[in-house]
Amino acid sequence: MMVFKLLLFAVLCVASLASYTPDWSSLDARPIPSWYEDAKFGIFIHWGVFSVPSYGSEHFWYLWKHKHDPRYVEFMKKNYPPNFQYQDFAPMFKAELWDPVKWATLFKKSGAKYIAFTSKHHEGWTNWPSKYSWNWNSVDLGPHRDIVGELAEAIRKNTDIHFGLYYSLLDFFHPLYLEDHDENNCTTQNYVNEVMIPQLQEIIDGYHPELIWSDGDWTANDTYWNSKQFLTWLYNDSPVKDTVVVNDRWGIGSKCAHGGYYTCRNLHDPSYQAHKWENYYPMQGHVWGYDRNMSIDDYATAQTLVSILVQTVSCNGNLLLNVGPTHDGRITPIFEERLLQIGSWLEINGEAIYGSRPWTHQNDTTTSSLWYTVSGDGKNVYAILVEWPKDGAVILGAFKGTSKPHSVKMLGYDGSISYTVQSEGLHITLPVLLPDTELQWAWSLKISM
Structure with a gap:
């Protein structure tokens, strides 16, 4: 709490001297960094404890324990003992076959110019040793490895890919989050001040991501999330202030209106937008994490993916194509094949994609x-x-x-x-x-x- 108060005080004190102030008119005026404008193609990676059940959705815990979705309830009854809890999946998330250099090499061959890797999803598990997620992170449990740190190092040592991180603002089952929302109707910000902001500071100061893909904002407005204050610090004083790019998910009403580039909706139908936007697209159905229950027909073909890339870029967007690794750290052959196919196409046609701009006709x-x-x-x-x-x-x-x-x-x-x-x-x-x-x-x- 004290750390964030000091940060907020510093932001407000220097706001008049800095380039950006904590209001949307100022923050929205920040230009998109040129590297993102030129990149055109990135890879989204959803990997966490949800990759262990790898069934249905990366929202597995929420759908099972909060929504009591019959599909997930029945799955657990058939396959796990009655007293099994979601937390029991964590020791199974060992990442025993994970090789970050192999991932980096594959991403380079795909032609991708940036990645957005899941640092924390809605389940609260952090893929780095967060001080604010004790015994619910990838060093204390499971792999016993700093996944974010190892991947950042592999990407930077072996490729020219820009390293970015996905971060969920919300944490469905964190006691402080539940207290803020259920009892006080967001009149308190204990979760934001004591968990969310400190974690964002951790990943930015510790790993210097050039992209922050914010998510989970839809349960409260940007005032609750302290979004404007955070972005002011990010743009003015953070170690990535000159190169970082963010999306638009910073509170109710901010999507497709405020922040950096726009992510208006899943499976966005390409049409020209003057404001830079991103088409975030799952390669397998509507699932972002790995789903063992998928068949070959559920995966988009290379023809489809290349067509989506072309249409998206023509209409002033970037394509962020998702892959869901297995719990042990493998990117399965069908994901690998699709990425290599896109890479082979870009090797020939990249001149028409990278660094291009929309023409007078789409x-x-x-x-x-x-x-x-x-x-x-x-x-x-x-x-x-x-x-x-x-x-x-x-x-x-x-x-x-x-x-x-x-x-x-x-x-x-x-x-x-x-x-x-x-x-x-x-x-x-x-x-x-x-x-x-x-x-x-x-x-x-x-x-x-």
Whole structure:
């Protein structure tokens, strides 16, 4: 409590001298750091005690013990003794096969430029040795390892990926959280002052994440969470003040309105937004943690994922693609395959994605399977086909009335591309590609004006 009071006093005292003040008009004016604008593709990683039952949802504890969802109640009755508690899963979360360098290598091959790793989910378990989560963290129990610290080191030593952390503001079963919400209707902030803010300080001072993916904000307004005061410190005085980027989940009404980039809803349908946004997308159904009950049909195909990436980037978003590791620390082969497939596509087509910006058009009136980006310097437009036209030709109506381009090329293809300017737009005849070509899932036409 005293630590946070001192922090809050310091923030308020220097606010008039600092770049940002604890109000949304000031905080919302902070530009998104350029690294995030350029990155375009990141990986979300949900891993915690919920990975042990690995059944249904990462909200397993809440659905079982609070909602008494029949599916979860029956699962526990069939598979565990009557006196079994959720806390009994923690010693089983051993991470005995976890190799953070192997993860880092896979993420690098995927083409991802940043990650958001679960430091703490709604169950309160911390994947670092938090002083404010005694005997409910990855060093005191389970792996007996500082997972956040080891992963941060592996990422930074072996890749150029930006290291970020997911953090749940709420803690469904923490006594102080329950006291604040159930008895006082958020008139006290004991949980915020004694647990949440100190933990956020721990991960920022200890691990220097360049991204904070806040969540669990929906039970109270930003005043309860002290969000504006925290962000003021983060932007003005924290060790990552110049590079950190945050999302928009800082209290009721803040999502898609305040903070950094927007995360309006799950499975966001891409459409252009002037404000930077992120499409956070689960690779397996609607589940974020690993679910042993999934079948092959529940996993998105490489075709689908590449298409979502292209559409998202065209519309001013970043794609944050989720993987759920097993409790022992493995990223299963199907997750691994999908990440490698995206990486192989980006190795050829990354020029049309990384560092790009939305063009004056996002898609085209002549076909729903084509999306545009433009290079950062504005000299090259990329028309990305997510479906190959049956007749081997495409008309780019967005170029109607323009002069003939200087050149048209297909990324990854060395041959020439035939094109003409016609009344309805730019007419391009696509090459005949061999079946074993590496060009697949989506095809990028580079149009130099």
